Amino acid sequence: MSDIIQLLPDHVANQIAAGEVVQRPASVVKELLENAIDAQSTHIKLIIKEAGKTLIQVIDDGVGMSVTDARLSFERHATSKIKAAEDLFQIDTKGFRGEALASIAAIAHVELKTKQDSNEVGTEIKIEGSEVTSQEVCVTPKGTAICVKNLFYNIPARRNFLKSNAVELRHIIDEFHRVAMAHPAIKMDMYHNGSEVFNLPIANHRQRIVNIFGGKTNEKLVPVKEETDLVTISGFVGKPEYAKRSRGEQFFFVNNRFIKSAYLNHSVSAAFEGLLKDKAHPSYFIYLSVDPTSIDINIHPTKTEIKFEDEHALYAMLRSTIKHSLGQFNVAPVLDFNRDSSMDTPYEYKSKMAENPTIEVDRNFNPFTSDKQSGISAASGKHHTSYKKDAAGSWENLYVGLESEMAAPKSIDNEFSSVEFESAEVTGSLFEGEEKVIGNHTTYQLRKKYIVTTIKSGMVIINQNRAHQRIVYEEVLRNITMASSVSQQLLFPLTLSFSKTEIALLETVREQLENTGFVFGALTMGEVEITSIPAVVSEKEVSILFEQLLSDLENEVPDTGFSQTDVLAKSIASSIAVKTGVVLAPEQQQYMANSLFACTEPTVTPDNKPTFITLTIDEIDKKF
Numbered sequence: 001m002s003d004i005i006q007l008l009p010d011h012v013a014n015q016i017a018a019g020e021v022v023q024r025p026a027s028v029v030k031e032l033l034e035n036a037i038d039a040q041s042t043h044i045k046l047i048i049k050e051a052g053k054t055l056i057q058v059i060d061d062g063v064g065m066s067v068t069d070a071r072l073s074f075e076r077h078a079t080s081k082i083k084a085a086e087d088l089f090q091i092d093t094k095g096f097r098g099e100a101l102a103s104i105a106a107i108a109h110v111e112l113k114t115k116q117d118s119n120e121v122g123t124e125i126k127i128e129g130s131e132v133t134s135q136e137v138c139v140t141p142k143g144t145a146i147c148v149k150n151l152f153y154n155i156p157a158r159r160n161f162l163k164s165n166a167v168e169l170r171h172i173i174d175e176f177h178r179v180a181m182a183h184p185a186i187k188m189d190m191y192h193n194g195s196e197v198f199n200l201p202i203a204n205h206r207q208r209i210v211n212i213f214g215g216k217t218n219e220k221l222v223p224v225k226e227e228t229d230l231v232t233i234s235g236f237v238g239k240p241e242y243a244k245r246s247r248g249e250q251f252f253f254v255n256n257r258f259i260k261s262a263y264l265n266h267s268v269s270a271a272f273e274g275l276l277k278d279k280a281h282p283s284y285f286i287y288l289s290v291d292p293t294s295i296d297i298n299i300h301p302t303k304t305e306i307k308f309e310d311e312h313a314l315y316a317m318l319r320s321t322i323k324h325s326l327g328q329f330n331v332a333p334v335l336d337f338n339r340d341s342s343m344d345t346p347y348e349y350k351s352k353m354a355e356n357p358t359i360e361v362d363r364n365f366n367p368f369t370s371d372k373q374s375g376i377s378a379a380s381g382k383h384h385t386s387y388k389k390d391a392a393g394s395w396e397n398l399y400v401g402l403e404s405e406m407a408a409p410k411s412i413d414n415e416f417s418s419v420e421f422e423s424a425e426v427t428g429s430l431f432e433g434e435e436k437v438i439g440n441h442t443t444y445q446l447r448k449k450y451i452v453t454t455i456k457s458g459m460v461i462i463n464q465n466r467a468h469q470r471i472v473y474e475e476v477l478r479n480i481t482m483a484s485s486v487s488q489q490l491l492f493p494l495t496l497s498f499s500k501t502e503i504a505l506l507e508t509v510r511e512q513l514e515n516t517g518f519v520f521g522a523l524t525m526g527e528v529e530i531t532s533i534p535a536v537v538s539e540k541e542v543s544i545l546f547e548q549l550l551s552d553l554e555n556e557v558p559d560t561g562f563s564q565t566d567v568l569a570k571s572i573a574s575s576i577a578v579k580t581g582v583v584l585a586p587e588q589q590q591y592m593a594n595s596l597f598a599c600t601e602p603t604v605t606p607d608n609k610p611t612f613i614t615l616t617i618d619e620i621d622k623k624f
């Protein structure tokens, strides 16, 4: 019998390969967009007609191709992205199989125009069903424009199986979104049947997401961040209250490549456990960055699935990172308290504080005052205990309580009810609701970070930096709206230098800045003269304040209902608020506590982080 095995002709092999690579118009869109990204483009334009069935065109301003490369790019296994098998483990490009253009050219009419920067003229190639029909020199801008017409023209079965235009368009938009979200630094436009669908300017990740999904998205996002040896996690999760029944906005990107992973999805859901209504799905936009050698992206032809080396560790890390972010944005004090590792043990606290010097206060307001404690103080023979010692005394007192609880449970009851009694005498209620802060009571500072004081139901621990942010924020907002700020004139005007864009940005908030108390002098050649500054700001803070302000203004999304006044107030608040590590005198601590609870929204910072936590007697009791 004669030999029957033959090698398939190229165009048949290409058609078969095309079946794997190109399922629908959206697959072509994905491959072409990815090629444009690999070509280091900064602007990519996608033009489609009839949901890609008649036309898919991608125009980029990337590196382009030489004449030979342009021709070779349509050959199967022709790629510039890997040279040897080892390269497969170091992939940082989207493509590497060298199959896409060959496959697309096998099942459509393709026109390619491309030019490298160094060349005067470009190359134009037309190819139909793998046959090159023309190749010419052409005039074209730097970059590549590929036009794919009449997809599946030679495979009618495929063409007939395409879904309605609405469905195919949806798939294309999904691909466009995925690429756009992974590459916010590339300007990306999309047109369908002659009208603009997306026009995405260069942005950061948050802005890109908002530009795609609409202005309201911004307020729904909670940032997620973690950096370990194994992985860097960044991105956003949607606040639980916005979770949807459909699985719409769920995105993982690994090294800027969109991927699907049921396993990681599960990890996100686990982080949301207990926070979502029945059947609701959280939104997420998670960017993972890992060492390329630790993943295998080669296991699926369309590359949306990848294998991680250490999947279990990744799962755990992702879950705890998201949980932590959600916790930070959840004002529930108990949650936050559980996480607060910097809460000192009494002994540490005591010895630390004992070295520090003294400020005298009225001991009568000690939250833990009881007969027993007075006994201790009296025994030590001091009439005026130092403030710090007194604080230590309070902690000691907790221990005294412990002893007595063991010995005589009844007496501890009395002791704690005396705490409640104390705040029944409250004057000047500063707390909303039933919780009352004693107007002029003892406060003490913990680790130069927290202000601890008492309330009726137990104790409150205030984060000094966050509380001050809230206080300054509200003050600045008030000043801006009522234009009622107090300025301090500088003896020597300050001169700060800015770039053109920065000046333009500052111009947009000039009026608000003036309302906060800034007075600007001459504005010349990128230099701004400042003659007066707000009373709340000190001179040495001014340059930091402007730096922070500019970066905040740059990062906020324009045209999304974001009030620049708000950005400005937040920015000033975060740059001038008292930092952690600053020692506060008792009057300052009290001022802080009182001003905080006089705020309209005392519980959170302007960017929604809790400013204080409370610890009720019940909770304290439970801890014993």
Ligand code: ADP
Binding pocket: 031, 035, 036, 039, 060, 062, 063, 064, 065, 073, 074, 078, 079, 080, 081, 094, 095, 096, 097, 098, 099, 100, 101, 102, 143, 144
């Ligand atoms: P792969 O992307 O896997 O390498 P493709 O078939 O998608 O394979 O592309 C083949 C080659 O053609 C690429 O490796 C690249 O060198 C070149 N190429 C394709 N598209 C572009 C483009 N838009 N700009 C520059 N070069 C391109």
Ligand code: MG
Binding pocket: 031, 034, 035, 094, 095, 096, 098, 100, 101
């Ligand atoms: Mg490719």
